[in-house]
Amino acid sequence: MASTIPKARIAFFDFTCCEGCQLAVADALQTHLDLLEAVEIVNFREVMSEKSDDYMIAFVEGSCTRMSDEARLKVIRENAQILVALGACAHIGGVNAIRTGLDIAGVRRYVYGEKAMFFETDSARPIDAVVPVDAYIPGCPIDLDEFVRTVKALLLGRIPILHDYPVCVECKMKENVCLYTIDKTCLGPITRAGCGAICPTFGVGCEGCRGLISNPNIRSLKEVFSENGFDEKTLMEKMKIFLSYQTMESES
Amino acid sequence: MNRRGYGEFEMTFKIIPKSVLAEWFDALNRDYRVLGPKPKAGQFIFDEIQTIEDVDLEYPTTILPPKKVLLPTKEVLFSFDANESQFEPQIEAVPVIILGIHTCDMHAIALLDHVFSSGYPDQHYLARRTKTTLISIECLKPCSEHAFCKDTGTLSVTEEFDLHLTDLGEDYAVDIGSEKGELIMANAPGVREAEIDDYQRLETVMSQKWARFPYRLNFDVSELPSLLSVSYDSILWKILGTKCMGCGSCTVVCPTCYCFDVVDEIDFSLETGERIRVWDSCQLNMFATVADGHNFRESHGARVRHRFFRKGKYLASAYGQRGCVGCGRCAQACLAHITPIETFNELYRRQFLTVYEPRGTMP
Numbered sequence: 001m002a003s004t005i006p007k008a009r010i011a012f013f014d015f016t017c018c019e020g021c022q023l024a025v026a027d028a029l030q031t032h033l034d035l036l037e038a039v040e041i042v043n044f045r046e047v048m049s050e051k052s053d054d055y056m057i058a059f060v061e062g063s064c065t066r067m068s069d070e071a072r073l074k075v076i077r078e079n080a081q082i083l084v085a086l087g088a089c090a091h092i093g094g095v096n097a098i099r100t101g102l103d104i105a106g107v108r109r110y111v112y113g114e115k116a117m118f119f120e121t122d123s124a125r126p127i128d129a130v131v132p133v134d135a136y137i138p139g140c141p142i143d144l145d146e147f148v149r150t151v152k153a154l155l156l157g158r159i160p161i162l163h164d165y166p167v168c169v170e171c172k173m174k175e176n177v178c179l180y181t182i183d184k185t186c187l188g189p190i191t192r193a194g195c196g197a198i199c200p201t202f203g204v205g206c207e208g209c210r211g212l213i214s215n216p217n218i219r220s221l222k223e224v225f226s227e228n229g230f231d232e233k234t235l236m237e238k239m240k241i242f243l244s245y246q247t248m249e250s251e252s
Numbered sequence: 253m254n255r256r257g258y259g260e261f262e263m264t265f266k267i268i269p270k271s272v273l274a275e276w277f278d279a280l281n282r283d284y285r286v287l288g289p290k291p292k293a294g295q296f297i298f299d300e301i302q303t304i305e306d307v308d309l310e311y312p313t314t315i316l317p318p319k320k321v322l323l324p325t326k327e328v329l330f331s332f333d334a335n336e337s338q339f340e341p342q343i344e345a346v347p348v349i350i351l352g353i354h355t356c357d358m359h360a361i362a363l364l365d366h367v368f369s370s371g372y373p374d375q376h377y378l379a380r381r382t383k384t385t386l387i388s389i390e391c392l393k394p395c396s397e398h399a400f401c402k403d404t405g406t407l408s409v410t411e412e413f414d415l416h417l418t419d420l421g422e423d424y425a426v427d428i429g430s431e432k433g434e435l436i437m438a439n440a441p442g443v444r445e446a447e448i449d450d451y452q453r454l455e456t457v458m459s460q461k462w463a464r465f466p467y468r469l470n471f472d473v474s475e476l477p478s479l480l481s482v483s484y485d486s487i488l489w490k491i492l493g494t495k496c497m498g499c500g501s502c503t504v505v506c507p508t509c510y511c512f513d514v515v516d517e518i519d520f521s522l523e524t525g526e527r528i529r530v531w532d533s534c535q536l537n538m539f540a541t542v543a544d545g546h547n548f549r550e551s552h553g554a555r556v557r558h559r560f561f562r563k564g565k566y567l568a569s570a571y572g573q574r575g576c577v578g579c580g581r582c583a584q585a586c587l588a589h590i591t592p593i594e595t596f597n598e599l600y601r602r603q604f605l606t607v608y609e610p611r612g613t614m615p
Binding site: 032034035037038149152155156161164165166168169172173175176177178180181182188189190213214215216217219220221223224 | 292293294295297315316325494495496497498499500501504505517518519520522531533536537538552585587588
């Protein structure tokens, strides 16, 4: 029955990132063998040499950090019926966006020293700052099961719905002891769930890699920080790691 | 069931020495999945009990209430084959004993029983509930600064217990509440009938208990529904809304919150899959979002109000039992310190302010 339907052709592309999310996808291909029965991968630099521009779904990892990225991204958008942002860099700018608001020429000199002139760079932006995006798979790295769920939803013709509630929900359901009760900080109360609270479960405070929920109460979290002996600066520094672009956007 | 009888009445208590508990647990573990309060990083959770060393029956409270056993955070309702239009209910239930349930949580289970057997009886809940044996324990001292069970009238056990334990020092007094309870007591080692001395010990323990618990509400809890009714437009909800982060911890840890969402998980065939039930919460963004994206409880303040109305008024109207059992877990879990005791007391205080001060001049 299913074999008579042509497989959906999918492709993977990367911009500024560590390619860890594609590595996670490569991992998912090993644990979810039925994935390959449902889709045909036609472009995936990390796992194959063949390349094709004929694809239905494009997964894009990485943020847009150079003017030249924009043209390439627009071509992918043209070719694909569905464009998916894969991972934190494509979704919210990721760690690359720490340079948001800084002097870009200065950043370039700091990173590349006297060779700075040879390296093109600009502010780091999520891909939806350049082209329309149909679906998002947040996280640094992405959650394998969420990737699989997303593919299934897209094959069914649905846009996968992201949880719009904080990590605390999943953390409490796992019966984790709240990290604030053991003198640690955590961005769980303002960060989008879906990761199964994996970091707090292993005793590490949430870093916000899945981005802000749609109505984060940052003012209240500041209070929580100060009550627990951490100042506002600590919160702002923590929020810089993954949330720089979103914070800048919500302030402007 | 004749309970607490003494003197000329039938004596129904048994006595089980603490020294035989290890042996008893071993026996129970052969036939049941035994869950009890177990330490976790300075707090407690209901978890698998293999040996007596695992359990601490003097625990203060647990992160999640026993509802997680009867209504798992995630469960399969049925599997389906959309192509063949076939549906197969997945009703899973193994014999479980929940050990050491505090009386507030027993009241909560009584409410959940009522909710899930009313209207369309919930087969999944009821199948699990039928296979669950409840061993409650008498609370002899306050467990948390946030608990107000004396106010909410949940400081003594409900009739849902199968066994009810009271700590007498070296022994537990055991009240048998059902045939399920009788069954597991029948196999318990070292059990004897209570004697006059035991009743006197029990009476001493029970008479000393009451005074240890403080009242924490500044008014009688029976006034709560009407207090909430007149406080619907209180500015306090707005104030609490600025503090609330919408993290839903309060409802996740609440022993009586039972709202759920239903989602489908499909296979790559895109034809077969499972329908799943997961916990939901009125504090979350999508909960009151309807078609076309409208959210009829948009602000945190409106959601906080809704939760307190559920706990103090709505469930009492619908099921004759208050939604709040005074366990204090929501207050413990709230990073923004939104607590039922302070909220209800503040509403009570403001009720008088509104008499003397025109609205709008309140802080």
